[in-house]
Amino acid sequence: MRIVKTVQALHAERRNWGSSVGFVPTMGYLHEGHLSLLRQARKECQTVVASIFVNPTQFAPHEDLSRYPRDVARDLSLLETVGADVVFLPTTDEIYPSAFVTYVEPTGPLAQEAEGAFRPHHFRGVATVVLKLFQIVQPDLAYFGQKDAQQVAVITRMVADLHLWVTVRVLPTVREEDGLALSSRNTYLDPVSRHAATTLYRALQAGQRAFTTLSQDDPTAVIRAMQAVVAEEPLVQLDYLELRQPSSFLTLERLQTPALLLIAARVGAARLIDNFMVHADGTWETGRRLSELAIDP
Ligand code: AMP
Secondary structure: OEEEOOHHHHHHHHHHOOOOEEEEEEOOOOOHHHHHHHHHHHHHOOEEEEEEOOOHHHOOOOOOOOOOOOOHHHHHHHHHHOOOOEEEOOOHHHHOOOOOOOOOOOOOHHHHOOHHHHOOOHHHHHHHHHHHHHHHHOOOEEEEEHHHHHHHHHHHHHHHHOOOOOEEEEEOOEEOOOOOEOOHHHHHOOHHHHHHOHHHHHHHHHHHHHHHHOOOOOHHHHHHHHHHHHHOOOOEEEEEEEEEOOOOOOEOOOOOOOEEEEEEEEEOOEEEEEEEEEOOOOOEEOOEEHHHOOOOO
């Protein structure tokens, strides 16, 4: 496995790569969610590239950039075990030299509502860094997790809008056995908050039940079913509970498919997001528990 720290060195590395390049961008502190993306890339591509970069432009000044968990040594050994060929590990100055001024700005509800309403410049930072990483790595396929559903929608839209030659692959959310979605930020949870954090998953399950059993066409009834679960856990401070169209992120006025059930909440010292998706054909994407993953030794 090659560890590359500069754009120039990565460019030189590309000469040795196979005809299909798979790319998994991450902010490090890797867990099985990240590794599921890497394993799929390993199956589908000749060369697998991962990046570890905690992107400052997607954090607001009051957010957790400075305390975001980091353990590069552990990340590198995990990347070795899943068979990554190349790890791009740039410094902040490498990606954002002092003269940097050019951003990619997604607009409209997709970037400004739901997560975008709570994190106003977040998707500008995400789109900017992902485009820069795509330019640097030039992957054929890029892998993202359904856990960050709005990020998936923003990047899919950017790839279409800017005519990028990359195929976006989206893989299911990986969950703990009690349903909590794996996240590097789960490390902020003390044991009491960790227990309370399962509320997000249980709220989504209640929303799914309401969505599938409701006789009347009433999205607010689905939201109320989710709210009832959240209301029972005082340690969960809700940011939003929403029902949206998965690609445009427009709010659904009717119970139609495809749809996303979205939740974001603060639990103890962590801010967590999660979602379930129902496809156009009515099948649900609710994620995979760790025990359900087929992990080759
Ligand atoms: P991050 O390091 O949090 O920026 O995440 C890097 C990639 O891993 C993104 O595409 C995330 O959506 C994905 N990811 C994070 N957590 C999970 C999870 N629990 N299951 C699946 N993918 C995930």
